[in-house]
Amino acid sequence: MTVSWGRRLVSSALAALSVGVVTHAASVFIFFIAQEYQAAVIGQVSDFYFLATVFSVVLLFVFGIVGGMTRWYTALAAGLFTGIVACLIGTGITTVAGGFALDAETISYLWSTFVSINGVYVVVITVLAATIGRAVYNRIAGGRSAVPVAERRIALVRMPAANLADGQLTHLERSDVDTELADKQWDGYVSALEENGWTTREVGFADSLPDSVFVEDTLVLLGGTAVVTRAGTDSRRGETEAAEETATDLGLTIERIMSPGTLEGGDVLKVGSTLYVGRSSRSNADGIRQLRAIAAPLGYSVVAVPVTRALHLKSTMTALPDGTIIGHPDLVDDPAFFPHFLAVPEREGVAVVALSDDTVLLSSSAPATAALLEDRGYTVVSVDVSEFEKLEGCVTCLSVRVR
Structure with missing residues (x-):
């Protein structure tokens, strides 16, 4: 059905973009605060998260298309899965591009990032997918504003x-x-x-x-x-x-x-x-x-x-x-x-x-x-x-x- 799929595509895209952008900004801001407001941290952390954010938007868009953003618990699961996979792919590409082989030691390093920098990103995107992402998706899919x-x-x-x-x-x-x-x-x-x-x-x-x-x-x-x-x-x-x-x-x-x-x-x-x-x-x-x-x-x-x-x-x-x-x-x-x-x-x-x-x-x-x-x-x-x-x-x- 043309109208239905059109609304689904638009709502999925905007929900994914909203979650990706806000997650990226919030994660950078958290490290900016943690590092005592050092301006240099903003660029460094933003670059680190860039690829993860790109893949997050893509993955959340797919979850939206299949209906994963309609309910809070499916959106929560979508955010958690997206955060883990996007961080593994994004950090993995950056690490291999830096001259490191994709061996057991590198894979161990990738997983270790989830107790530090990537862990923050995963927590943030999981929460935002179930809140902002779901709200944006349902509001746009619904197509009309609520009234008191x-x-x-x-x-x-x-x-x-x-x-x-x-x-x-x-x-x-x-x-x-x-x-x-x-x-x-x-x-x-x-x-x-x-x-x-x-x-x-x-x-x-x-x-x-x-x-x-x-x-x-x-x-x-x-x-x-x-x-x-x-x-x-x-x-x-x-x-x-x-x-x-x-x-x-x-x-x-x-x-x-x-x-x-x-x-x-x-x-x-x-x-x-x-x-x-x-x-x-x-x-x-x-x-x-x-x-x-x-x-x-x-x-x-x-x-x-x-x-x-x-x-x-x-x-x-x-x-x-x-x-x-x-x-x-x-x-x-x-x-x-x-x-x-x-x-x-x-x-x-x-x-x-x-x-x-x-x-x-x-x-x-x-x-x-x-x-x-x-x-x-x-x-x-x-x-x-x-x-x-x-x-x-x-x-x-x-x-x-x-x-």
Whole structure:
């Protein structure tokens, strides 16, 4: 996927350069201080570290490309490995170029430098890779600046993976997915959020997880609390880690659904202080019990709803800003279950995202539903999400709104 790999290349390069330059400068400065501020030390130590820094940038760039800079522990390991290998190569080249043979004595000398001058470099680059390097990588890969969580108009989104077309299907037959078109549609979706007053924050890119673009399934937001879900299929359980990191960065309190419970965010419809939770193929009874235990002290009640005709509850119904629940009769098991239910004419029209009290986001595949909602006084923002609909996705699946 062109956009994804482009961002990955840029973020990897800038993260590697940032870590390499700062490591070089910090290591030189440490020896400058240690040698009682002797100016001559700056040039000598800088020359000594030059080749190690060049190789460090190259190695960290490679680690970034393969995803080694996305998490603190992989970045820490990448920094440690990079520091050791780059120092061995850099110091080795300098030593051999100085007329020394690459024999056992020289190799012993190279390793001995790790208890002195090269040891400092390794420690510094290990720490900076896990901090500065990871921060630069994730910020640029995400592509948008964070906004203080106090503003509460943040939408978490996640770029489509290159293998998006391999996403799981439960109720639909598989059809061809145009990933390039999906990228453009995702950009249009994000732009629609931003143009209507939402600041987007991208969850770390997951190129090997085809369903990761459906970020709604990873978190359930209850005010200042983020419930980290547990997917109903093993292949999707790797999606929550980066989402939890983003929620933590926003200062949200973290709760978790634990095994044997399963719960996916697409099964949770919040209407005021009521949480309608789909008992679907993806969310089980234990997951609903755990959510009830988490939600009750926060002032929410949980109502379990059977879901047998679609993947998630919000694939069958959502709520307008006034609390009216909309859905398609063919998808909803029992419309009479809800106090205020409005049938919509198109299956693609069951999912809306409330952008404000009088504006909703809707798939462009549902023009008749758009007309119905406009007749009820709502401003409708239509976006094309056809490629995601082929994968049982909808407009709600593509974001988690923090508000």
